[in-house]
Amino acid sequence: MTPIPVIEVSRLTKRFGDLVAVDGLEFSASSGEVTGFLGPNGSGKSTTLRAIVGLNLPTSGTATVNGVNYRDLAYPLRHVGAFLDPKSLPKRLRARTYLRILATSNDIARSRVEEVLDFVGIASVANKRIDEFSLGMAQRLGIAVALLGDPEVLIFDEPMNGLDPDGIRWIRQVFSSLAVEGRTVLVSSHLINEVATVAHRVVVIGRGRLLAQGTVDELTVRIDAAVAFSSHDNEGLVALVRGRGGTVTRSEENSVTVLGLDADTIGQLAMEARIVLTQLVTLRDSLEDSYFELTEQSLDFSVGH
Amino acid sequence: MGSLVSIVRAEWLKLRSYRSAFVSLAVFVALGAGFGALTGWGTHHAWATMAPVSRATFDPLATSLSGIALGPIALGGLAVGFITNEFATGHLQGTLLAVPNRTRLVLSKIVVLGVPVALFAILTSFAAVLAFNATIDLAHERVVFAHPGVTRSLVLAGLYIALAVVFAFAMGLLLRKTALALSLFIGIYLAVPIIVQLLPWHWVRVAQPYMIGSLGASMLSAATPADGLNVWVATGLFTVYTVVLTSLGVVRLLRTSL
Ligand SMILES: Nc1ncnc2c1ncn2[C@@H]1O[C@H](COP(=O)(O)OP(=O)(O)OP(=O)(O)O)[C@@H](O)[C@H]1O
Numbered sequence: 284m285t286p287i288p289v290i291e292v293s294r295l296t297k298r299f300g301d302l303v304a305v306d307g308l309e310f311s312a313s314s315g316e317v318t319g320f321l322g323p324n325g326s327g328k329s330t331t332l333r334a335i336v337g338l339n340l341p342t343s344g345t346a347t348v349n350g351v352n353y354r355d356l357a358y359p360l361r362h363v364g365a366f367l368d369p370k371s372l373p374k375r376l377r378a379r380t381y382l383r384i385l386a387t388s389n390d391i392a393r394s395r396v397e398e399v400l401d402f403v404g405i406a407s408v409a410n411k412r413i414d415e416f417s418l419g420m421a422q423r424l425g426i427a428v429a430l431l432g433d434p435e436v437l438i439f440d441e442p443m444n445g446l447d448p449d450g451i452r453w454i455r456q457v458f459s460s461l462a463v464e465g466r467t468v469l470v471s472s473h474l475i476n477e478v479a480t481v482a483h484r485v486v487v488i489g490r491g492r493l494l495a496q497g498t499v500d501e502l503t504v505r506i507d508a509a510v511a512f513s514s515h516d517n518e519g520l521v522a523l524v525r526g527r528g529g530t531v532t533r534s535e536e537n538s539v540t541v542l543g544l545d546a547d548t549i550g551q552l553a554m555e556a557r558i559v560l561t562q563l564v565t566l567r568d569s570l571e572d573s574y575f576e577l578t579e580q581s582l583d584f585s586v587g588h
Numbered sequence: 589m590g591s592l593v594s595i596v597r598a599e600w601l602k603l604r605s606y607r608s609a610f611v612s613l614a615v616f617v618a619l620g621a622g623f624g625a626l627t628g629w630g631t632h633h634a635w636a637t638m639a640p641v642s643r644a645t646f647d648p649l650a651t652s653l654s655g656i657a658l659g660p661i662a663l664g665g666l667a668v669g670f671i672t673n674e675f676a677t678g679h680l681q682g683t684l685l686a687v688p689n690r691t692r693l694v695l696s697k698i699v700v701l702g703v704p705v706a707l708f709a710i711l712t713s714f715a716a717v718l719a720f721n722a723t724i725d726l727a728h729e730r731v732v733f734a735h736p737g738v739t740r741s742l743v744l745a746g747l748y749i750a751l752a753v754v755f756a757f758a759m760g761l762l763l764r765k766t767a768l769a770l771s772l773f774i775g776i777y778l779a780v781p782i783i784v785q786l787l788p789w790h791w792v793r794v795a796q797p798y799m800i801g802s803l804g805a806s807m808l809s810a811a812t813p814a815d816g817l818n819v820w821v822a823t824g825l826f827t828v829y830t831v832v833l834t835s836l837g838v839v840r841l842l843r844t845s846l
């Protein structure tokens with residue numbers, strides 16, 4: 284199955300008064316894939332997801348599913364399942380009652396309620412009021428809500444929040460199997476590790492703008508890895524590194540950090556100049572680091588200078 | 589169209605799931621029927637000492653329905669809360685994901701509140717009249733169902749309560765805060781007419797019959813009250829107020845990012 288773009292966000296801008304929460308954002312999420320939607324706190328992830336499901340009206344631009352505005356869907360739950368906020372669950376209702384209300388509103392068979400309750404594993408507590416649910420149970424109920432209409436498109440905002448490691452593993456398996464079934468799964472997170480193992484593709488935003496979009500591998504390669512070294516002649520080696528086009532980002536008594544050259548090249552330079560290296564490490568080779576580097580400049584509240 | 593029916597059914601299921609809805613209805617029925625019995629009993633005992641003028645202008649129907657006239661206060665909380673609770677808790681987001689057409693959502697909620705409440709109010713009015721007739725024990729002052737205007741008034745009592753409930757709902761839709769919307773609604777009903785009476789300027793009183801609190805008197809009596817509006821003018825005016833307030837609420841909702 285070739286992935287086809289299903290969720291399409293095009294030149295999306297959303298302002299709240301003077302604040303530009305989303306700024307000309309452009310990306311897509313395709314069928315048969317889990318798309319990770321990443322960005323630091325306040326970068327506009329939730330605002331974007333809300334625009335896709337019609338809770339927000341864009342200031343300009345569009346956010347569509349299969350080319351259609353969510354607000355124009357007569358039975359939206361049959362096409363798009365979304366769980367964006369645990370607060371959207373009515374605390375005073377019983378879980379089963381809430382699912383029945385939702386099923387009724389979208390003409391979905393009652394039997395689906397029991398199916399999704401079983402699937403997420405809360406059937407035995409479904410007659411409890413939602414305010415008696417633990418965070419993990421509420422999160423599972425949210426997934427049941429999203430799956431209720433057996434939709435082809437699924438959208439989750441920080442679904443791992445509050446889950447224990449077991450829960451996180453379970454939810455990753457759910458996302459993977461949904462994608463294997465050919466569905467489009469868009470999952471936001473501010474922690475890349477939460478989605479790195481399941482996401483086929485990631486979209487990284489900062490301050491409402493697109494920073495990177497691609498496969499996890501592409502994203503890692505795109506970013507320069509930093510290399511740290513210490514040697515018997517740091518000054519000499521720094522000069523050589525600079526000669527080769529490297530940038531020294533930090534120079535301390537014992538350790539020098541370089542961007543733009545890999546460890547291999549620096550090792551070669553040291554050997555040719557007969558400088559004894561006492562330490563040589565690649566610092567940023569993980570997705571986490573790539574992500575950090577991408578988003579660092581866009582952080583609203585970077586730690587002081 | 590198909591989806592509008594589904595939305596109405598879902599909202600009906602939701603309303604029925606809240607115990608407070610039943611409590612409010614029970615209070616309304618008790619108030620309506622209870623006042624029927626109470627006013628009948630009270631009139632029975634006061635009749636001998638009543639001034640001749642009071643006897644002459646005595647309106648048994650309006651008297652028996654005085655509990656119904658207070659009905660909006662019993663049901664206001666239910667109506668306001670049916671929307672403000674969803675705003676307060678965030679539940680509205682979940683609702684709007686299932687029903688993104690906000691106009692349809694509001695229409696469905698109005699149907700679900702208005703229609704059952706209207707039917708309930710008609711039955712309660714009927715019960716109030718029966719209770720009144722049973723306790724007044726004065727054959728000549730009983731409400732006679734066959735008299736002109738009586739059946740009409742019982743039906744209009746249903747419409748009046750339904751309009752009041754939708755008006756309260758629209759107040760909640762527009763203002764979004766339970767306490768604010770409810771106190772304003774009750775204020776309009778109870779406080780405004782009293783305040784107007786207390787104001788020193790006479791011309792303010794010209795507005796009195798057009799106020800929501802006074803419209804009930806016109807809609808619930810068989811004859812036009814002395815200083816009130818004609819029943820159909822009152823009904824039309826209340827409908828206009830309710831439609832305008834609801835429209836404002838819908839416009840605000842359509843413009844809101846949640
Ligand atoms: N309804 C609103 N009114 C005003 N400002 C808002 C509103 N919703 C979001 N914002 C602002 O828009 C910006 C983006 O917020 P958003 O919630 O989309 O970020 P996020 O990426 O989801 O962050 P987080 O990781 O903390 O969930 C923030 O500065 C936020 O304060």
Ligand SMILES: [Mg+2]
Nearest residue numbers: 328329330440
């Ligand atoms: Mg968020």
